Every structure is written in structure tokens, then in C-alpha cells.
Amino acid sequence: MSDQQNPSVPAIELINVSRRFLSPDGKSFMTLQDFSMTVARGEFVALVGPTGCGKSTTLNLITGLGRPSSGEVRVMGQPVRGIDPRVGFVFQADALFPWRNVIDNVAAGPLFRGRPRAEAYEAAHDWIGRVGLAKFERHYPHQLSGGMRKRVALAQTFINGPEILLMDEPFSALDVQTRVVMHEELLQLWSISKASVVFVTHDLEEAIGLADKVYVLTARPATVKAIHAIDIPRPRVISEIRYEPHFIELSRTIWKDLREEVQMSSDDMKSAA
Amino acid sequence: MTDIAIQSGGAILYAPGTSDVEIEAAARAAALQRKRTVIFWRCFILAVMLGAWEVTARTGIIDAFFYSYPSAIAERLYELVLEGTDEAPLWYHLWITMEEALIGFFFGSVFGIVFGVALGRNRMASDVLSVYIKVLNAIPRVVLAPIFILLFGFGLWSKVALSFIMVFFVVFSNAFQGVLEADRAMIANAQILGASPWQVTRSVIIPSAMSWIFASLHISFGFAIVGAIVGEFIGARYGIGFIIQTARGVHDTAEMYASIVIIVVVVLTAEYLMTLLEQRLARWRPAPVGDGHE
Ligand SMILES: Nc1ncnc2c1ncn2[C@@H]1O[C@H](COP(=O)(O)OP(=O)(O)O)[C@@H](O)[C@H]1O
Ligand SMILES: [Mg+2]
Numbered sequence: 001m002s003d004q005q006n007p008s009v010p011a012i013e014l015i016n017v018s019r020r021f022l023s024p025d026g027k028s029f030m031t032l033q034d035f036s037m038t039v040a041r042g043e044f045v046a047l048v049g050p051t052g053c054g055k056s057t058t059l060n061l062i063t064g065l066g067r068p069s070s071g072e073v074r075v076m077g078q079p080v081r082g083i084d085p086r087v088g089f090v091f092q093a094d095a096l097f098p099w100r101n102v103i104d105n106v107a108a109g110p111l112f113r114g115r116p117r118a119e120a121y122e123a124a125h126d127w128i129g130r131v132g133l134a135k136f137e138r139h140y141p142h143q144l145s146g147g148m149r150k151r152v153a154l155a156q157t158f159i160n161g162p163e164i165l166l167m168d169e170p171f172s173a174l175d176v177q178t179r180v181v182m183h184e185e186l187l188q189l190w191s192i193s194k195a196s197v198v199f200v201t202h203d204l205e206e207a208i209g210l211a212d213k214v215y216v217l218t219a220r221p222a223t224v225k226a227i228h229a230i231d232i233p234r235p236r237v238i239s240e241i242r243y244e245p246h247f248i249e250l251s252r253t254i255w256k257d258l259r260e261e262v263q264m265s266s267d268d269m270k271s272a273a
Numbered sequence: 274m275t276d277i278a279i280q281s282g283g284a285i286l287y288a289p290g291t292s293d294v295e296i297e298a299a300a301r302a303a304a305l306q307r308k309r310t311v312i313f314w315r316c317f318i319l320a321v322m323l324g325a326w327e328v329t330a331r332t333g334i335i336d337a338f339f340y341s342y343p344s345a346i347a348e349r350l351y352e353l354v355l356e357g358t359d360e361a362p363l364w365y366h367l368w369i370t371m372e373e374a375l376i377g378f379f380f381g382s383v384f385g386i387v388f389g390v391a392l393g394r395n396r397m398a399s400d401v402l403s404v405y406i407k408v409l410n411a412i413p414r415v416v417l418a419p420i421f422i423l424l425f426g427f428g429l430w431s432k433v434a435l436s437f438i439m440v441f442f443v444v445f446s447n448a449f450q451g452v453l454e455a456d457r458a459m460i461a462n463a464q465i466l467g468a469s470p471w472q473v474t475r476s477v478i479i480p481s482a483m484s485w486i487f488a489s490l491h492i493s494f495g496f497a498i499v500g501a502i503v504g505e506f507i508g509a510r511y512g513i514g515f516i517i518q519t520a521r522g523v524h525d526t527a528e529m530y531a532s533i534v535i536i537v538v539v540v541l542t543a544e545y546l547m548t549l550l551e552q553r554l555a556r557w558r559p560a561p562v563g564d565g566h567e
Contacts, residue, residue, distance in 0.1 A: 087465060
């Protein structure tokens, strides 16, 4: 139990994890194989890899929505059993509740967790202000732009005070300008919350701009191909660092690793078709 | 005003320098004009059909004994409303039918929703029970009418049972389907935010199945009425079905058609009220896109 408080224990550990799925015709295929990853407390890790290699599957194992076929997944030193209340998740698709307005969406977490209504709504009001949507509390999701909906999703997740934040291509549906704004917003929220983050993306610049460490995954079955430390100092100004020579150098190095895998996975798809 | 818009192949071009106010006014006028045309043609078709019916029946082209004619039906409708039948005033017959249908509709929808959601949420139970549900669903509902009369007698409850069974399966299968269609990311989101299985059901599954459920409620009120009336055909002392059955006995076709008109009005009214309720409950939904079609 003392592991829970001990800051030297990593926030997330995947130890030789494999995950099989059954295809409809009854054959099993590997999605993750001997996958190992360690995320320290307060660390921001990005996962990049070809489409369909197993990034979402990895996040599911950490949330407890999925179970590994072999190996172990630990959160704060404890094996994952079921959904851990310290985990927050931002989805790629719109996962807001469309029949609830903004404040009801943001208050959902605390209400589910049994906090008193008044307290939940006060916290929700506060978080909506922090993501800059104070004027939109009573709007329904369909009345907001894609970027605003993502802000609501961030507030909905951060209100629970997650110690571990998992994000699955959260900004991939946004246009480039909005995405940069969201990156800066995210980094600001994260710097206050001190959460440990696993951020899945297929956008290499996004990964380098945000993360402390970039994991490059192989084509399916996914294992770790390379780990790159991103030594760009914080606080970072996302809209500017992408033009710095060091950033470009990092992109070039990581892209070399990634390109082979992307090619491999597209060759796979061609031969499968 | 008329020459600001230049009609060109369906799209409207505006002359340069036309102000927004003028364009909006022109658009509003065009929309109003369109609405008027629609209403005109609706009335026109109705008038032509009724007129043709009246004329062909009176001149003997179609047999007025079987088909009656609109003016006779209107007259009979007027008498029914004012005087009712030998047994009871019209409102009492109507009330009996409505009572049967409403009770059947209420319990049929409640049970349909509860079972649909419960089975949709429980894979094992739905795999086990689905075969029985298929079999039961294959029974044409009206063949149960004589059985229900035997079981529950000639009074209220045999018709309620028939209405219930007509409504139940429609609502059940829609609620079940609605649960299966609920968005997986949304469910996962609720779970991670801290929702218990019951909270997931209540705040994700049921709201997202609601549009499916409402679709089934729309059609199944009509079915509830069918259940009540078929029950009344087989055996009853009051009710609209009873009026139709008696009218058939004395070859009063005008009265049969008049009763049908009454039922149509009731079903359309119920439909309208249901649409209002749905709109209130679904304020969160985006307004349907379209170019002003109803
Ligand atoms: N529940 C599942 N059942 C069967 N196959 C699955 C399931 N989830 C994912 N997969 C398969 O595992 C592979 C990896 O999927 P995923 O983790 O979603 O990839 P991505 O890296 O794009 O997020 C895909 O080939 C997908 O078809
Ligand atoms: Mg994915």
C-alpha cells in the first residue's frame, strides 16, 4: 500500500504485455507483443505508431476496460483490476453526452462519484471558466464548434482531478490552428495538475511538441521500437517551437524510425487485401 | 420590389446592390408563397376526391349501399356526435375505447421499455431469451383476441390485454435495438468518469435509446387502438368497435365510415400530442437540416 504514495514508483507500468484478439473466423491474432513501457509520475509520454498497430488497445489496458492476455499492467504500483478512479480519458470521437448541456456534462463525473450536487456544479462552473467557456454553460454540444467541444471534454476529464491522463488522438479531428491552441491549453492545464500523461497520436509534430518522451511503436503486433527523449525546455510555446532547428532535427530522427513501420503496415494491408 | 430577384434555373440571383433587408423580405415572401401553394393543392386534392366520391355514388357508378357517400357520412357523424347510439352517447363509447387503448398503451410501453433495456444490457439473458421472443413475435396478435375474451371476459381487461400485446413487442424491439446502438465511446466515457452500471443505463443508455423508443411510441398508439377495436369486434357492449360492429349488422355503411373518421381524428390528435412531448424532451437535438420541408 505504501507504494501508492511513494513517488519513486512509476505511475504506469506495462511489463511484457501481450494482447490477443479473436478474428470473426475464430483465429487469434496478436495486437500487442511483449510490450513494455514505464511512465514516471508527472511525465508526459506520447505514443506514435502506424494506424491499427495497437495504440488504443494499450490505453484500454491502462484504464482497465481491457485485460492483457499475458504480462502485467500496473497503475501506481498496483495491478489494474477494473476501472481506476485516478484515471481520466479524453477520446478521439465526441464522447460528450449530447442531451446534456455544457455544465451538466462537466458536472457528470463528480455526480457519478457521489459528490453533493451543489459542490459538483460549483466545481463544474469553475472548470468551464478555466477552459474559457463561461458564456456557454447552457449550450448543448451540437451548438458548439469542434474546438469548444474538446474544451468541454477536457474540463469534464480534469474536474475529476485525474492523476493519470490518457488521451487517444484527442485533437485529430480539429483544424490545424485550433489544434495548436488546444495544445497550449492542454499544456497549461497539465502543468497545474501534475498528472502523468499517455498521449496517443499519429501526428509526430504533436508528439514532439507536447511530450517528454516519444515512444515509437512497430507495426502490428506492436512492441516498442524506440524511445526518444524530448529535451525541449518548458514552458513551450507550441506555435513557435516547431520552427526551431532542434525541433526539426528531432522530427527527422523520429520520422526515420516511424517511416519504416508505416511502410511495413501499409504493405501488410496491401497483401491482406 | 419584384425586379430585385432574377429567376434563373431554380436559383435566385439578386441584382447588384440589393440590400440584405430586401433579400430577406423577398426570401420570406417566397417561403410564404410556397406554403400557400402546398396548402392549396392539399385542399384541392381533398375536394376533388370527396366530390368524385359524392358524384359517382349518387349517380350510381359506384354502389352507394357499400361505399356510402361523403354527405351521408357527414350527416351520420353529426347525428352520432349529438345523439350517440341506442346504448350510450358517443363520448361514452369513445371513452371506453380510449380507456382500453390507453391502459394497454401505457403498460405495453412501460413493460416494453423495461424489458428492452434490461435485455439489451444483458448479453447472456438476451442470447437465451431471443429465440422465445422470435417465436412469440411471430404470432399474429389478433388471433389472440378470442383467447383473451375467454380468459378475461367481455369487459375492459380483454381489450387491454390485446392492446398491451400489440404495443409491447413494437416498443420492446425498438428499445432493445436502441440500447445496442448506444455509442461505445460514450459508454466508456461515462464508466471512466465514474458511472456505475446503473448510472450508465440511466444517463447514457436510456437517453440514447430514447429516439428509437419514441419512434416506436408513435406507431404503437395506433396499434393500441387496433387492439381495443378488434377486441370490441369480438365481443363488447360499448366502444367504437362495437358501433362499427352494430352498424355492420344493420347495413349502415355511413355509420361505419363515420366511426372510422372519429378514430382517425383520435389517432392524429394522439400523434400530435406525442410529437409535442418528444420535442420538449429532445430540446438538446440539433434542428433538422432541410429547406423548409415539413
Ligand atoms: N475488441 C476488438 N476485437 C477484435 N479486434 C480488435 C479489437 N480492438 C482492436 N482490435 C484490433 O487490434 C488492432 C489494433 O487496434 P487499435 O489498438 O485500435 O489500433 P490503433 O493503434 O489505431 O489505435 C486492430 O487491427 C484492430 O482491428
Ligand atoms: Mg486508435
